[in-house]
Amino acid sequence: MTAAIGELKLIMRVIALSLLLSLQAFAQEKTVNEVTPSVQAVAPAPSPSVSPSPTPGGTPEPTSNMEAEKSAPVSTVMVTKAEDLKAFPKFSFKSYGYFTFSQAETFKAVNDLTKYNRRKMDLAEIAFEGNYELTPTSKIEFEVEIEHGGVGTAMEFDPFEEFGEFETEVEKGGEVALPEFVYKKSFPTTDSVLKVGKFPLFISIGTILEKPSRYYAIQASDVEAAMIPYHWNELGVQAEQKIWKFTGRLGVVSGLNSEFFRSYSWVGGGYQRQFENVNADDLATVASLEFGSVAKGSGVGLAYYNGNTQNNRYKKDKLTVSAEVEIWSLLVNYRIWKFQLTGESLRGTLENSDKVALANSTLGGLAKPKSFAPLGHKAVLDSVQLAYDIFDDNTLVPYVRWEHVNTFDEVQGSITKYPRYDWTRSSTGLMWAWDQGAFMKFQYAEDRTELIGMPETKWFGLAFGFDIAKFN
Numbered sequence: 001m002t003a004a005i006g007e008l009k010l011i012m013r014v015i016a017l018s019l020l021l022s023l024q025a026f027a028q029e030k031t032v033n034e035v036t037p038s039v040q041a042v043a044p045a046p047s048p049s050v051s052p053s054p055t056p057g058g059t060p061e062p063t064s065n066m067e068a069e070k071s072a073p074v075s076t077v078m079v080t081k082a083e084d085l086k087a088f089p090k091f092s093f094k095s096y097g098y099f100t101f102s103q104a105e106t107f108k109a110v111n112d113l114t115k116y117n118r119r120k121m122d123l124a125e126i127a128f129e130g131n132y133e134l135t136p137t138s139k140i141e142f143e144v145e146i147e148h149g150g151v152g153t154a155m156e157f158d159p160f161e162e163f164g165e166f167e168t169e170v171e172k173g174g175e176v177a178l179p180e181f182v183y184k185k186s187f188p189t190t191d192s193v194l195k196v197g198k199f200p201l202f203i204s205i206g207t208i209l210e211k212p213s214r215y216y217a218i219q220a221s222d223v224e225a226a227m228i229p230y231h232w233n234e235l236g237v238q239a240e241q242k243i244w245k246f247t248g249r250l251g252v253v254s255g256l257n258s259e260f261f262r263s264y265s266w267v268g269g270g271y272q273r274q275f276e277n278v279n280a281d282d283l284a285t286v287a288s289l290e291f292g293s294v295a296k297g298s299g300v301g302l303a304y305y306n307g308n309t310q311n312n313r314y315k316k317d318k319l320t321v322s323a324e325v326e327i328w329s330l331l332v333n334y335r336i337w338k339f340q341l342t343g344e345s346l347r348g349t350l351e352n353s354d355k356v357a358l359a360n361s362t363l364g365g366l367a368k369p370k371s372f373a374p375l376g377h378k379a380v381l382d383s384v385q386l387a388y389d390i391f392d393d394n395t396l397v398p399y400v401r402w403e404h405v406n407t408f409d410e411v412q413g414s415i416t417k418y419p420r421y422d423w424t425r426s427s428t429g430l431m432w433a434w435d436q437g438a439f440m441k442f443q444y445a446e447d448r449t450e451l452i453g454m455p456e457t458k459w460f461g462l463a464f465g466f467d468i469a470k471f472n
Helices: 002-041 064-086 353-361
Strands: 090-109 112-135 138-147 153-158 165-170 177-187 192-200 233-243 246-254 283-293 298-308 324-336 339-350 378-388 396-410 422-435 438-449 457-467
Antiparallel strands (some): 090 457, 112 138, 138 177, 153 165, 177 192, 283 298, 339 378, 396 422, 422 438
């Protein structure tokens, strides 16, 4: 009850803040609209009499025409503003995409650890980003993604499920996803921004560095998907406030559904993409403080996520206790001379993780988790990458990266730790922007888990892609 009251108070504060900013924005726009016509009425007409009469001393005396002339630059500016407003709405779009080839060592089954190579090709992603400017201070941004050539239901093969078993993974129906659709209102006098819609959360490197030209490896993070949603966007409202080089954010967004938490992705599977609608009985709070710009490679940030996941379940009677998810993240993406340092540290907690696992284990049909029901109480993720921009123009950039994730760092109740989900990836690679807007990426990685007897494996990937808004 106390938690619900606290969440309600927070929602009311965000709504009040949004209304306050909106009223201020409307007041600003009204002032501009009222002033512009009155200034146009005093604008002087071109005439020879505009020239001032010389005085005996050679100094021109002020005349009524001169006064009008003094006002001319002001009226010109205001008329220009009015003409600029007529240019709206404006529409522009960007696009990027890439496909990959990879080769990975894998195993036949849990009782046969003989390694063999599996090669894959994937049309990983094609995205279209639209920008519809309504006024100089408001716009609608949206993004349409076609992932893996467009899929609705995918099959996966897990060699460690009994003696190797095919799994069915249900994703968003249809061939096209709309991960972002947001209305943004800027308030120049207060340097604030209001967002309403579906937008990316400032919570992880994989979500913030959305465009492939903003990171050097094939993916911004290879381990985030083992813990949280990758490219994590949610529906909601968020207010942003800038002060000097700092940006603070506070928002209320749709929450996760704990019915789809799994061992291999911790709370990542709870990202509500499986159904047409998003259950909103439990909302989440997101907050962050950023210095500079992490997205543009010149900032650091601290982020926080908190939300209950119990009431967003379809089978509510199976879980009668709270299942709150809390995540803290520290982010850096900063350039010093030709060196680019990128990294993140995430700490997550799932309340009553043993009871969530038990409730999930009794689900049936496609929601049945089988052997992936156990969940860790605390999860950790650490990543650091150092890149060197050889020509100082982002055309040839080698890098080294180290990543580690453990979603069973702490457990509750009868759940035991699963060392298979405590794994580390060490990578080295190269990004080459070989043509205007086109790039190639090479990456070699070695994976190691803490599961006794599990050998290290090697992975190699190659990506080819384009970005028509190259490195902006």
